[in-house]
Amino acid sequence: MGRKKIQIQRITDERNRQVTFTKRKFGLMKKAYELSVLCDCEIALIIFNHSNKLFQYASTDMDKVLLKYTEYNEPHESRTNVDIMETLRKKGFNGCNSPEPDGDDSIDQSPLNDDKYRKNEDLDILFKRYGNCCVTGPDWILPRSGCRQQPKYSQSTPPPPTPLHLSPTSVQTIPL
Numbered sequence: 813m814g815r816k817k818i819q820i821q822r823i824t825d826e827r828n829r830q831v832t833f834t835k836r837k838f839g840l841m842k843k844a845y846e847l848s849v850l851c852d853c854e855i856a857l858i859i860f861n862h863s864n865k866l867f868q869y870a871s872t873d874m875d876k877v878l879l880k881y882t883e884y885n886e887p888h889e890s891r892t893n894v895d896i897m898e899t900l901r902k903k904g905f906n907g908c909n910s911p912e913p914d915g916d917d918s919i920d921q922s923p924l925n926d927d928k929y930r931k932n933e934d935l936d937i938l939f940k941r942y943g944n945c946c947v948t949g950p951d952w953i954l955p956r957s958g959c960r961q962q963p964k965y966s967q968s969t970p971p972p973p974t975p976l977h978l979s980p981t982s983v984q985t986i987p988l
Contacts, residue, residue, distance in 0.1 A: 833861060841869045856881070 823829040837859060844855045848871035856877040857869040870877055 837867060844869050844871070854880070 823832055840859075841857065844857050847853060848855045853871070854877050855869070855871040856874055859867040861867070868874060
């Protein structure tokens, strides 16, 4: 059973818009992480919300990726919302109710990819546990500077043990 398709337009209800922003921001960062691991590429993602609060994700060091970007002089692909809507229109999708351009939301999972998917599940658990309070990379977790938020469980009751399928190169915690 597939998900309900929604119209891609501004959400008028402020609370719903904020909830959607939070969920989709997490999903976008997760996709960026997956792309960086699966395709061995560098990614820098910068998001400013409606009140100019900054959110960022980088698969490596953000400053290095941005420096690489500013010094890049070769022709490259650069997209805007208008470009994407035009491309979808040409392919027969109507922009507002458009499914994924390839028509398939899933990726076939083969035994070779099992470890990568387990790492993604581990990352999901870490994101849920620590929320926006940490900066992560493929092999490390660091608390974000200035973050006063505690992990998403009460200090009086420890979190229930979560079985993680970690390999030595999967995820490591750096003591503070």
